[in-house]
Every structure is written in C-alpha cells, then in structure tokens.
C-alpha cells in the first residue's frame with residue numbers, strides 16, 4: 204500500500220464519520236494521509252460541514268446510511284481499501300433500548316465485517332472502548348493498567364456488553380479470507396474517556412454550570428482517577444493504525460490498543476475543570492457535597508423514574524447507577540504498546556489539547572442555546 208505508484212490511490216471508508224470522534228478522524232485523514240483518492244463518510248445523520256470538504260483534492264463522498272442495514276453497508280464498503288468503523292450507539296443513560304444498542308453496536312459491526320469479506324476489503328480498524336475492560340460491576344480499580352493487565356471484566360450494562368461483543372467479533376475476524384483470497388487484517392482501538400472539540404458531555408456540563416450561576420458541585424471524590432484522551436490523538440492513532448496495518452499485519456492483526464496520550468490522571472470532574480475553569484466555572488467543594496449513600500439512592504431513584512415514565516416520556520439524567528459507578532471507580536491506563544507496535548506518539552501535547560478544548564468551550568459562549 205505504501206509504494207509511490209499507489210499515491211492518491213486509496214479509498215477509505217469511515218463509518219460514524221459525522222460523530223464526535225468520526226469528524227476528527229475524517230479531518231485527520233484529509234490532513235495526514237497523502238495516498239487518499241476517495242474518502243467515504245457513512246453516517247445515519249450527515250453533517251452540513253461535509254460540504255466544505257468537497258472542494259479539496261480528495262473526493263469526499265457522503266453516504267447517509269445505517270450500519271444495521273447490511274445492504275447499505277455492503278454498498279458503502281464496495282471498492283474501499285480500508286474501513287475505519289467508529290459508528291456506534293454511545294448510550295449509558297438509558298436513552299435507547301438494550302436491543303437497539305446491541306443491534307447498532309454488535310449487528311452493525313458484524314455487517315461491516317461481512318461487507319469487508321464480500322468486497323475484498325482487507326483492512327478494518329474498529330473503535331472499541333476502555334469499557335470493554337471496565338470498570339466492572341464490582342467497582343474494582345484499574346490503576347495504570349495496560350493491554351495485558353489482568354482484570355475481571357464483568358459487564359451488565361448494554362453499552363459495555365455490546366462493545367465487548369463487537370470487539371470480539373472484530374478480533375476473531377482477523378485472518379478470514381476476503382474476496383480474492385487475501386486475509387482480513389483487523390485491529391481494535393480502546394479509547395479511555397475522550398475529550399476535546401465537539402464533546403457533548405463537556406457541553407452539557409458547561410451549560411449546567413452556567414445555569415447554576417457559574418458553579419458545579421463536586422459529586423465524585425478527587426482521589427478517583429480517570430483516564431482521558433484528547434480526540435485529536437485518538438483520531439491520529441486511527442489514521443496511523445490504518446496506514447501501518449498492511450506493512451505490520453503479522454504484528455498488529457488481531458491486536459487491541461488502548462488510546463492514550465499525556466493528558467493528566469485526575470477525577471472526571473477535576474479534569475473537566477481544566478477547561479471549564481478558564482471559561483469561568485468553579486467546582487464547589489473539596490469533597491463531594493452529597494454523601495455517597497445519598498447519590499446511590501438518587502441514582503436508583505432516577506433509574507426507577509426512568510422505568511416508570513418510559514411509556515410517557517424519556518427521562519435520562521446523567522446520574523444513574525451505572526454512571527455513578529463508572530465515575531467513582533479509578534480507571535487509568537499506562538502503556539506504550541501503540542508506540543512499540545506502530546510508532547505512535549501523540550500528535551497533540553497536553554498543552555495543545557487543553558488550549559484547543561478551552562478555545563472550543565469559549566467559542567460556545569457566543570452560541571449558548
């Protein structure tokens with residue numbers, strides 16, 4: 204794939220290319236992959252920003268489609284050299300049913316794999332998640348762990364269950380013969396909590412803080428550490444993996460990689476304050492304002508209300524037993540596997556990542572709904 208005769212010859216498909224991560228992957232590919240001839244962006248909802256990309260040297264093809272529809276996926280994959288599958292239903296708040304989450308995340312991924320096999324597409328990069336590992340339902344900490352750290356991964360929530368199943372499908376598909384007889388080469392990337400421009404939960408916290416007079420109230424002890432990674436670095440890692448898969452198929456095929464960078468380990472809330480603080484918000488309390496037992500009670504109450512109200516309306520607050528457990532469990536990654544296997548170094552320093560995210564939050568001020 205790398206020789207110069209193939210300059211500007213490659214066709215890439217990015218599923219979920221209009222999502223938070225997907226948009227960064229799309230823009231990163233256009234900046235960092237000189238061999239691109241055509242970039243296909245497949246998503247349930249296409250963004251208007253795609254129009255501006257269509258004037259460049261690379262053919263940008265927007266495809267409105269649904270990963271649960273095998274024929275739509277097959278049509279999008281036909282003729283592609285590489286597929287980056289980021290599309291997924293990211294729902295830990297109970298907005299979608301467990302069946303829908305399974306259908307999109309698991310069946311959708313199976314459809315992508317089958318489409319690659321049928322079309323003769325040899326390289327598949329899958330966006331998995333740290334949630335495939337944990338935190339588990341027992342709340343065991345994962346402290347500075349790497350891809351080989353033993354951890355009891357037990358899930359009940361539909362989102363991590365679906366990501367774990369989908370990741371397994373992708374890894375098991377490595378080596379399958381695609382049309383033409385060559386082996387499929389697959390790889391799964393596991394971001395920790397992604398942040399950066401376009402991050403919906405950061406947006407929600409910002410607006411909540413504004414509504415509360417510039418304050419947010421601490422709910423999680425500062426001692427609980429969370430792994431976070433800048434969206435630009437996650438996108439860069441996808442681009443690099445896609446680029447290196449052919450040359451290093453024997454090493455990288457069937458492997459998982461955590462997505463990491465130099466972002467500091469902090470609690471979820473303290474980390475968010477790195478951006479929201481310079482935008483005028485304050486985190487009140489050095490300890491959680493409410494005792495943990497009360498949060499557990501409120502989370503359970505929210506779950507009950509969600510269930511009771513479901514026939515009438517969708518009640519999906521941030522606090523539920525699952526998000527409380529995740530937010531209260533240390534999960535941090537310390538690894539250099541991506542660096543060893545394909546030379547990954549973060550493209551954005553922590554200072555750059557922080558500045559970019561702050562600028563994005565500040566730009567929102569003018570457009571507060």
Ligand SMILES: NC(=O)C1=CN([C@@H]2O[C@H](COP(=O)(O)OP(=O)(O)OC[C@H]3O[C@@H](n4cnc5c(N)ncnc54)[C@H](O)[C@@H]3O)[C@@H](O)[C@H]2O)C=CC1
Nearest residue numbers: 219221222223224246247269270289290291332394396397
């Ligand atoms: N946001 C985070 O912190 C993390 C996200 N991930 C994974 O990264 C991937 C991208 O997540 P985000 O960008 O945060 O979410 P997102 O919701 O912003 O993006 C997902 C995209 O997939 C599209 N999509 C959903 N259902 C679809 C369907 N049936 N057919 C076609 N497209 C569909 C959506 O329209 C959206 O554009 C997901 O696979 C998620 O599991 C992994 C770790 C952390």
Ligand SMILES: C[C@H](CCCC(C)(C)O)[C@H]1CC[C@H]2[C@@H]3[C@H](O)CC4=CC(=O)CC[C@]4(C)[C@H]3CC[C@]12C
Nearest residue numbers: 293295332334395396422471521522526527529530
């Ligand atoms: C919503 C949580 C923060 C609010 C907690 C409360 C209500 C007590 O104040 C978020 C805390 C941790 C987040 C998750 C984490 O970053 C890992 C994730 C990985 C993914 O693949 C998807 C998203 C998420 C599950 C993320 C979701 C929000 C949190 C639970």
